[in-house]
Amino acid sequence: MENQPITILLVDDETDILEFLGYNLEREGYRVLKAKNGKKALKLAVEHKPQLIILDVMMPVMDGMETCLEIRKIPELEGTLIAFLTARGEDYSQIAGFEAGADDYIAKPIKPKVFISRVQAILRRYKAAPENVNIVATKNFTIDKDRYVVVKNNVEITLARKEFELLLYLVSQINRVVRREEIFVHVWGEDVVVGDRTIDVHIRRIREKLDTDCIRTIKGVGYKFEEV
Numbered sequence: 001m002e003n004q005p006i007t008i009l010l011v012d013d014e015t016d017i018l019e020f021l022g023y024n025l026e027r028e029g030y031r032v033l034k035a036k037n038g039k040k041a042l043k044l045a046v047e048h049k050p051q052l053i054i055l056d057v058m059m060p061v062m063d064g065m066e067t068c069l070e071i072r073k074i075p076e077l078e079g080t081l082i083a084f085l086t087a088r089g090e091d092y093s094q095i096a097g098f099e100a101g102a103d104d105y106i107a108k109p110i111k112p113k114v115f116i117s118r119v120q121a122i123l124r125r126y127k128a129a130p131e132n133v134n135i136v137a138t139k140n141f142t143i144d145k146d147r148y149v150v151v152k153n154n155v156e157i158t159l160a161r162k163e164f165e166l167l168l169y170l171v172s173q174i175n176r177v178v179r180r181e182e183i184f185v186h187v188w189g190e191d192v193v194v195g196d197r198t199i200d201v202h203i204r205r206i207r208e209k210l211d212t213d214c215i216r217t218i219k220g221v222g223y224k225f226e227e228v
Helices: 015-027 038-048 064-071 090-100 112-127 161-172 180-188 198-210
Strands: 007-011 031-035 052-056 081-086 104-107 135-137 142-144 149-152 155-158 215-218 222-225
Touching: 007 015, 007 038, 015 031, 015 112, 031 038, 038 052, 038 064, 052 064, 052 112, 064 081, 064 090, 081 112, 090 198, 104 112, 135 161, 142 161, 149 198, 161 180, 161 198, 161 222, 180 198, 180 222, 198 215
Parallel strands: 007 031, 007 052, 052 081, 081 104
Antiparallel strands: 135 142, 142 149, 149 155, 215 222
């Protein structure tokens, strides 16, 4: 990423928004791809493997939620960050978006400086991704930090990026109660504002995907990873 432009895929059915956002991103040195619907976005994503995809929610042919779900099924795109671009209410945009596998959201209307700042904050997570093979073993599964997959009973389980990072952080703090505020800082970062239910949504999805009760909810405090 240091020697070539970061690629960002913009997906919105409004030409004016695509041009506006694309212009501001290109001014910052990003390589920008554009699509007006989810079907076209999937094709471009597979061909170019962008570091970040910014998806509008309401689109013809294939909406943002469906597109996000389809992207998360593609192994070669499991490290790609996804942010929703939406004017919907905060609770809906966050919960529904995170349910679909998104990493973040950007609210409309958009001011150029705020938009670029949000994009830079999101991309800092991509740059911070581990580059060397590193396996973390627990009693019930192993975590491959290099490939961003969890292996349980010889089956590879793919988590959304933030689900993976949340699980990894909880495992690194095994048998210790981790406060919600601490999780927000270590997994989402201090410059990212997310709703109170964000962690709950991610924890529930991790439990479902891994079919595990290793993550205990400490009511009113946070969570604890225990080997059972």
